[in-house]
Amino acid sequence: MKKILLSMFMILIMIGVAACGPSDTADVGGETDTSGGEEADTSGGEADTSDAKEDGGTLYFYTWSEYIDPDIYAQFKEETGITVVEDIFGSNEDLLAKLQGGATGYDVYVPSDYMVEIMIELDMLAELDQSRLETIGNLDPTFTNPPFDPNMGHCLPYFWGTTGIGYNLEDWDEPPDSWAYIFDPELASNFSGQITMLDDMREVFGSALIYLGYSAGTTDEAELAEARDLVLGIKEHLYSFESDTYEDLMLTGETRMSQGWSGDIFAAAVEDENLWYIIPKEGAVMWVDNLCISADAGADPERLDRVYQWLDYLNRADIAAQNTNWVWYASPNAAAEDGILEEILTEPAIYPDAETMERLEFLGNVGDFTETYSRMWTEIKAAD
Secondary structure (H helix, E strand, O other), rough: OOOOOOOOOOOOOOOOOOOOOOOOEEOOEEEEEOOOOOEEEOOOOOOOOOOOOOOOOOOEEEEEEOOOOOHHHHHHHEEEEEEEEEEEOOOOHHHHHHOOOOEEOOOOOOOOHHHHHHHOOOOEEOOOOOOHOOOOOHHHHHHHHOOOOOHHHHHEEEEEEEEEEEEEEEHHHOOOOHHHHOOOHHHHHHHHOEEOOOHHHHHHHHHHHHHHOOOOOOOOHHHHHHHHHHHHHHHHHEEEEEOOOHHHHHHOOOEEEEEHHHHHHHHHHHOOOEEEEEEEOOEEEEEEEEEEEHHHOOOOHHHEEEEEEEEHHHOOOOHHHHHHHOOOOOEEEHHHHHOHHHHOOOOOOOOOOOHHHHEEOOOOOHHHHHHHHHHHHHHHHHHO
């Protein structure tokens, strides 16, 4: 869930490659696809690669957009000889649908907490051999036994953050402190056509449910229907449902307010100091995104060796700090804190205080009730 400024909360408990080269190891939807995606730029700008190692093979990385400092790809190749090819998904459901549609060839995915649990149940992930990670001790202990992946049996935590409201300071005497500014039709009409919500079923429902006073992971059909009707009631005021470029729309002034992921908004704030982010007073969704090994990579010793080099590299204190300083999401890597920018570590909307953390909630796996979420999400998207 994705990019700028985050002490860590005691977690309650808390990507077929479209970009593969001409190879038969990456198969998208049953047919090798070499037209989409992009191979990560490993030139590293001004980086001197004269001493780079010989070709170490290719690793296929399926992740969210703008979720890694791009220089890291070049640095990793220079150090290991391994080329990382990046492909992008827009939501956890898109990730799952593509894999269930027959896409193969990815080595590492970056799913969120509840999707990790689903993928484990579907045997999509290899087990994590922590003994192969020299950097395993860098993690904050509060992340090492998450409820969705007990004892990190399959995945390594990558970033964590919240889903709240991005806004433009020029529009407000006092910051918008409530989800009502999006979900109340009268308040939303003040920015009609200038509001975006994430194109993400669970995130939209999660925020609406929290505003209504319900659990973000409800399995009560009446409560979910109330959340659906809430979103339908303000849809006329939305610019769009958008997960990949909503922060860019705010930067250009096309939109003035967004339901968004903390890091994305803070990253935009680096370019425009009038943009900022808040966690609404009613509470918000919190999440952990994870580095997970695909089941097929786990069965191939050569691919697996590249995978562990990649995970260990990303979990190095200096690399994790570099990544956080570019992405602006909170890091689960305690050893990285000395290298993280002070303005990130001290920003309460990135690293919330204990009182705020009590108002945050994981989405959780809703099992077969996902079908009900999907049906009502389709009703929202299809409505005029």
